[in-house]
Amino acid sequence: MHDFDSNIKLTGVIIFFPQLSFELLESWLANNPEPASFRRNGKSVFRELALFQDYHGLPAFKRALADFMAQIRGNKVSFEPDNLVLTAGATSANETLIFCLAEKGDAILIPTPYYPGFDRDLKWRTGVEIVPIHCKSSNNFQITKSALDEAYLEAQTRNLRVKGVLVTNPSNPLGTTLTRSELDVLIKFISVKGIHLISDEIYSGTVFDSPGFVSVMEVLKNRKLEGSDIASRVHVVYSLSKDLGLPGFRVGAIYSNDNRVVSAATKMSSFGLISSQTQYLLSNLLSDKKFTSNYISENQKRLRRQHDMLMAGLENAGIGCLKSNAGLFCWVDMRHLLASKTFEAEMDLWKKILFQVGLNVSPGASCHCLEPGWFRICFANMSRETLDLAMDRLKTFIYTYNAKKLVYRNATVRSRARSSSLSKWVFRLSFDEREPEESR
Numbered sequence: 001m002h003d004f005d006s007n008i009k010l011t012g013v014i015i016f017f018p019q020l021s022f023e024l025l026e027s028w029l030a031n032n033p034e035p036a037s038f039r040r041n042g043k044s045v046f047r048e049l050a051l052f053q054d055y056h057g058l059p060a061f062k063r064a065l066a067d068f069m070a071q072i073r074g075n076k077v078s079f080e081p082d083n084l085v086l087t088a089g090a091t092s093a094n095e096t097l098i099f100c101l102a103e104k105g106d107a108i109l110i111p112t113p114y115y116p117g118f119d120r121d122l123k124w125r126t127g128v129e130i131v132p133i134h135c136k137s138s139n140n141f142q143i144t145k146s147a148l149d150e151a152y153l154e155a156q157t158r159n160l161r162v163k164g165v166l167v168t169n170p171s172n173p174l175g176t177t178l179t180r181s182e183l184d185v186l187i188k189f190i191s192v193k194g195i196h197l198i199s200d201e202i203y204s205g206t207v208f209d210s211p212g213f214v215s216v217m218e219v220l221k222n223r224k225l226e227g228s229d230i231a232s233r234v235h236v237v238y239s240l241s242k243d244l245g246l247p248g249f250r251v252g253a254i255y256s257n258d259n260r261v262v263s264a265a266t267k268m269s270s271f272g273l274i275s276s277q278t279q280y281l282l283s284n285l286l287s288d289k290k291f292t293s294n295y296i297s298e299n300q301k302r303l304r305r306q307h308d309m310l311m312a313g314l315e316n317a318g319i320g321c322l323k324s325n326a327g328l329f330c331w332v333d334m335r336h337l338l339a340s341k342t343f344e345a346e347m348d349l350w351k352k353i354l355f356q357v358g359l360n361v362s363p364g365a366s367c368h369c370l371e372p373g374w375f376r377i378c379f380a381n382m383s384r385e386t387l388d389l390a391m392d393r394l395k396t397f398i399y400t401y402n403a404k405k406l407v408y409r410n411a412t413v414r415s416r417a418r419s420s421s422l423s424k425w426v427f428r429l430s431f432d433e434r435e436p437e438e439s440r
Helices: 022-031 046-051 059-072 089-101 145-157 180-193 216-222 259-271 276-287 289-316 343-357 384-432
Strands: 084-087 107-111 129-133 162-168 196-200 234-239 252-256 329-333 374-378
Touching: 022 289, 046 276, 059 084, 059 276, 059 289, 084 089, 084 259, 089 162, 089 196, 089 234, 089 252, 089 259, 107 145, 129 145, 145 162, 145 180, 162 180, 180 196, 180 216, 216 234, 252 259, 276 289, 289 329, 289 384, 343 384
Parallel strands: 107 129, 107 162, 162 196, 196 234
Antiparallel strands: 084 252, 234 252, 329 374
């Protein structure tokens, strides 16, 4: 539910939506009525927008989007509008790229834990297989060369041809940014293997804490690889669903330095175009640099505040988290609450949290996490009241849950103690009743 009704808030399921700074967008629309009513200099452009659409996209929108992507990255890199392919959201962008880069039966490597939707977006229609790059909590789930090599070998063992690696940066569900060393490892890996790298950067504008966001495009520039064969095998996916909180507008994009990919993806984009009306409205909004600068800054401040509120609440409930600096969620460690170190126990705990606590969280198994007991919790769009209610529910549940575990553990210990005492008594009795050896 979006808002809490005082009559149902004690029992309703708490679901978090990414609408933290929506009123800033509404304010801009109120102050700029012409774009929203499809007018330019007092004259209607409705007919112009409604009667024709170029699947290459409106030039004004592509320029504005390219500039916005650079702005989010601190203008450390720039993007050529002609290298952008517009798609109906990041889902369409990722699938289109897979169609362009791989064939049915090929493999894409993805570090775990990863966004559960990739199992649908990348596989269902393309026939491509996902091979996980297993990352571990022992190093905060960072990508390593050994993990990449193991995944590549696993694909070969399964007779799958690896065509590329896909990463989310910032990570969904970890809420962390990739380090420069991780990006360097990835660039070297795809260089040696002669494969592609897809960097899904749809959360790039949500980084609220250090270390800052480093785009793969910045790494290519710093390593003087722009224009190289390696650069032509690096592709970026972007969207306005997270950074601007506009998932309903279905605005996504592919950025590639490979003209063949741009050409093929542009033709495929005709199956999922962004409406001309949407492009016109957003080209005006994104071109307002004062607004976009303020929006990015304010949204990041709010994300930081929400994140810190959640961390304090979880800590008070005795729950730890992976240290995060981006995104709309946290990767929460509930391993100590599992009845056993199994995914069956994780699913049992998830059901209790959903049905008894009333919190909608994502279990780590759905993200292909290698270790049971991790969960993703979203914190965007939480009021203080919502957060306090969620944490009160969780704290009460954990107290009751631990008390039951303690009672069960004590009962088990007593039972084992009685069983052990009985066994010793029977053993002594049997020993005492044996006849002496010489009497046999």
